[in-house]
Amino acid sequence: MSTRQPYDGIVIAAPVTIPYRRYSTNTAHWWVGRAVREVVQRAGLRSADVDGLSLSSFTVGPDTAIGLTQHLGLSPRWLDHVPLGGASGVVALRRAARAVQCGDAEFVVCVAGDTNQVDSFRRMLSTFSRFAQDAVYPYGSGGPNASFALIARNYMKRYGATREDFGKICVAQRANALSFPHALMKKPLTIEEYMSARAISDPIHLFDCVMPCAGAEAFLVCREDVAKGQGLPAARLLATIERHNAFPDDPIQYRGGWAMDVPELYAMAGVTTDDVDFVQTYDDYPVICMMQMEDLGFCAKGEGPDFVRSHTLTADGSFPHNTSGGQLSVGQAGAAGGFLGMVEAVRQVTGTALGAAVPDAAIGLVSGFGMVTYDRGLASGAALLAGGRA
Amino acid sequence: MTKPLQRPKRKDPLKKTRVPLLPQGVRSRTALGLTSAAAEGRFQLQVCSDCGTVVYPPRAACPRCLSARLPFKDVANGGTLLAETTIRTSTDVYFRERMPWRIGTVALDAGPSIVAHLHGDLREGERARLQLKIDKSGQAIAMALPQSDTPNMADDPQWRELTCDPKFRRVLITDGRTAVGQALAEAVSEAGASVVLVGVADPWKPFPGEERLRKIERVEIVALDLTDTISVNECAGEFAARVDILINTAEYVRTGGIIDRKGLTVAREELEMRYFGLTRLAQAFGPVLRARGADGVNSAAAFVNLLSVYALVNWPAYGAFSATEAACLSAAQSLRAELRQGGVKVVNAFFGPLETEWYQAVPPPKVAPAALARAVVRALQQGLEDVFVGDIAEDIRARLAVDPKALERELGS
Numbered sequence: 001m002s003t004r005q006p007y008d009g010i011v012i013a014a015p016v017t018i019p020y021r022r023y024s025t026n027t028a029h030w031w032v033g034r035a036v037r038e039v040v041q042r043a044g045l046r047s048a049d050v051d052g053l054s055l056s057s058f059t060v061g062p063d064t065a066i067g068l069t070q071h072l073g074l075s076p077r078w079l080d081h082v083p084l085g086g087a088s089g090v091v092a093l094r095r096a097a098r099a100v101q102c103g104d105a106e107f108v109v110c111v112a113g114d115t116n117q118v119d120s121f122r123r124m125l126s127t128f129s130r131f132a133q134d135a136v137y138p139y140g141s142g143g144p145n146a147s148f149a150l151i152a153r154n155y156m157k158r159y160g161a162t163r164e165d166f167g168k169i170c171v172a173q174r175a176n177a178l179s180f181p182h183a184l185m186k187k188p189l190t191i192e193e194y195m196s197a198r199a200i201s202d203p204i205h206l207f208d209c210v211m212p213c214a215g216a217e218a219f220l221v222c223r224e225d226v227a228k229g230q231g232l233p234a235a236r237l238l239a240t241i242e243r244h245n246a247f248p249d250d251p252i253q254y255r256g257g258w259a260m261d262v263p264e265l266y267a268m269a270g271v272t273t274d275d276v277d278f279v280q281t282y283d284d285y286p287v288i289c290m291m292q293m294e295d296l297g298f299c300a301k302g303e304g305p306d307f308v309r310s311h312t313l314t315a316d317g318s319f320p321h322n323t324s325g326g327q328l329s330v331g332q333a334g335a336a337g338g339f340l341g342m343v344e345a346v347r348q349v350t351g352t353a354l355g356a357a358v359p360d361a362a363i364g365l366v367s368g369f370g371m372v373t374y375d376r377g378l379a380s381g382a383a384l385l386a387g388g389r390a
Numbered sequence: 391m392t393k394p395l396q397r398p399k400r401k402d403p404l405k406k407t408r409v410p411l412l413p414q415g416v417r418s419r420t421a422l423g424l425t426s427a428a429a430e431g432r433f434q435l436q437v438c439s440d441c442g443t444v445v446y447p448p449r450a451a452c453p454r455c456l457s458a459r460l461p462f463k464d465v466a467n468g469g470t471l472l473a474e475t476t477i478r479t480s481t482d483v484y485f486r487e488r489m490p491w492r493i494g495t496v497a498l499d500a501g502p503s504i505v506a507h508l509h510g511d512l513r514e515g516e517r518a519r520l521q522l523k524i525d526k527s528g529q530a531i532a533m534a535l536p537q538s539d540t541p542n543m544a545d546d547p548q549w550r551e552l553t554c555d556p557k558f559r560r561v562l563i564t565d566g567r568t569a570v571g572q573a574l575a576e577a578v579s580e581a582g583a584s585v586v587l588v589g590v591a592d593p594w595k596p597f598p599g600e601e602r603l604r605k606i607e608r609v610e611i612v613a614l615d616l617t618d619t620i621s622v623n624e625c626a627g628e629f630a631a632r633v634d635i636l637i638n639t640a641e642y643v644r645t646g647g648i649i650d651r652k653g654l655t656v657a658r659e660e661l662e663m664r665y666f667g668l669t670r671l672a673q674a675f676g677p678v679l680r681a682r683g684a685d686g687v688n689s690a691a692a693f694v695n696l697l698s699v700y701a702l703v704n705w706p707a708y709g710a711f712s713a714t715e716a717a718c719l720s721a722a723q724s725l726r727a728e729l730r731q732g733g734v735k736v737v738n739a740f741f742g743p744l745e746t747e748w749y750q751a752v753p754p755p756k757v758a759p760a761a762l763a764r765a766v767v768r769a770l771q772q773g774l775e776d777v778f779v780g781d782i783a784e785d786i787r788a789r790l791a792v793d794p795k796a797l798e799r800e801l802g803s
Binding site for chain 1: 413414415416417418420421446447448453472473474475476477478479480481482484485491492493494495497503504505506507514515525527529531
């Protein structure tokens with residue numbers, strides 16, 4: 001394989017969250033517009049300075065990124081649409097980073113936003129993909145809960161994970177969320193409550209599921225010297241990986257694309273897992289968090305359950321994980337769910353956490369996962385970010 | 391083990407009849423290849439003509455070699471159930487009122503993994519048989535069954551949702567004067583139908599086989615003349631709300647082509663009995679069937695047409711007859727789309743020449759009325775849409791698939 005160029009001099013700044021709402025009567029365009037405005041203001045720019053735009057959204061249809069340029073009055077010279085759900089944040093970042101690095105754009109706003117109207121979730125499920133329409137939705141129409149129930153069930157049987165292990169992840173994330181101002185779920189969660197919650201699609205129970213909501217997340221990608229000039233706290237991009245449809249011959253998913261590329265992620269950054277101060281995994285379901293802990297190298301395949309048992313997973317403890325509460329506690333604002341960990345990681349390494357700060361957070365890992373078009377998540381990616389001290 | 395189905399109690403006439411809902415029936419054009427296979431009870435998936443890879447879900451390109459040559463072919467249906475889930479919350483209204491619902495991932499020996507509906511007797515880790523079935527929306531789905539048959543397995547609720555099993559259902563056989571009508575009365579009675587209404591025009595007129603017919607358990611003779619709109623409407627007025635499966639056994643078989651018939655008298659009678667008879671039945675019973683598609687254990691389930699296989703291609707020795715049968719087939723296709731809204735299946739049984747007086751001069755092989763009756767009951771129990779009964783019918787089906795034009799010449803010589 002050819003050697004990849006490093007991302008020297010590229011930073012991520014102006015992490016923005018537009019506070020989520022369970023349901024919204026506004027359109028996705030409204031949420032995206034607010035997030036872009038917030039980035040521009042935070043960065044001390046004018047709209048006209050934005051010469052790159054990357055959009056991720058499920059509900060912006062029939063528009064795509066191009067429609068948003070006219071809608072928002074932007075004239076970018078670099079434009080991207082990243083319809084990759086939970087992998088959107090990492091993928092948008094790595095593409096934007098190359099654009100900035102090569103001079104194709106100077107200020108790229110990466111934004112993900114979705115609305116949630118009362119019926120949007122149901123309508124999205126039945127038309128999510130051709131495979132979903134032909135081969136998943138007609139089977140009980142359980143949505144992702146049912147698809148991930150099958151993955152979770154197989155994983156539990158194969159590696160001895162228990163519901164208590166998944167519960168520990170959810171309970172720790174809720175503890176993290178209690179101090180995060182934008183989390184929709186602010187009630188403490190106990191393991192007893194987790195265990196006694198109603199079954200949704202066995203073994204998935206209520207607190208294993210994210211709550212669909214409306215919201216937006218965004219960040220700015222630019223050169224390090226430019227960010228300094230604007231006086232912006234910024235996170236440096238050390239390394240990224242991306243992989244789609246990995247291991248297509250696995251009869252059922254028990255690993256993701258990270259497992260193919262993770263040595264390169266750490267090699268490019270010149271760090272090891274020991275150097276990582278916190279991890280933001282993509283938490284559509286806790287079993288996927290556990291899979292990421294393994295595939296990202298924090299423990300071996302099959303040791304996820306033991307790894308979870310031996311760490312607190314809270315922002316102030318051992319192995320800080322999903323420090324803002326993740327989607328399980330903040331809510332899943334469509335594609336913005338794929339940006340949540342990225343935005344939180346930028347805040348943590350730049351010392352601007354809105355909630356619980358990870359002590360001395362210098363290097364953070366952000367992981368993305370998404371797009372179950374048939375029986376498994378296809379898209380995966382990860383990025384290593386560093387703050388000023390790393 | 392499947393809990394045996396209980397005979398449904400008499401319905402409280404004041405109770406609301408549940409509106410039939412359908413699961414999502416939208417499919418890509420490629421995926422409709424599964425529907426063709428399911429209609430006939432075959433297990434077919436796409437198989438790459440270039441590299442032999444078995445492909446699922448249906449695709450436009452082979453994921454192994456990118457070939458576009460992906461015909462549907464018979465594939466071994468064995469596999470292992472890797473994981474199962476019981477869905478308790480669904481966004482879809484059809485499934486919502488049928489919760490809980492089990493699905494699972496079956497790793498097929500032939501290659502791909504298939505997310506399938508699960509029979510209640512199949513457990514995680516076990517060997518499974520996959521079948522393609524037609525669901526209430528009229529589209530193909532995969533259902534995983536235990537490796538070997540289990541007691542009462544046809545009573546499984548998820549399975550029964552896909553079949554039109556006569557057990558505990560009320561059946562109307564529209565013409566009991568025919569040998570096929572009588573054979574069917576016997577077959578559906580044996581299959582556990584709770585009532586077998588048998589229509590007879592002018593029931594006061596004795597007919598061959600009458601005594602035997604009357605002795606069949608749960609048979610009830612009703613007045614029904616398919617050539618008379620008033621008679622059909624009166625029969626529907628009295629019985630339509632209690633008919634779950636309608637089997638049209640009307641027959642009108644005469645030899646001769648179009649020229650040789652001379653005049654329209656016979657053709658008119660033929661159309662009166664077959665095409666207009668079918669139309670009268672559809673108009674009188676169709677609306678009630680369609681409204682009762684989700685009415686519990688004995689919901690309305692099927693409208694069965696017995697069609698000569700020469701509905702598919704004309705046999706000039708019985709040329710005018712073939713034309714009438716073709717008209718009935720075309721009507722049945724429309725009926726299928728119209729009844730689907732209520733989740734009611736239209737089953738077409740295509741048969742070759744029967745072992746009856748009207749095919750006297752036709753050499754064997756011929757189909758015994760009892761064999762046709764058995765095939766129809768099996769189609770109902772399996773939830774099939776198209777069945778070909780007898781060697782001639784299967785032969786015509788196979789030759790049509792190869793070269794319809796050649797078959798036209800062969801039948802005309």
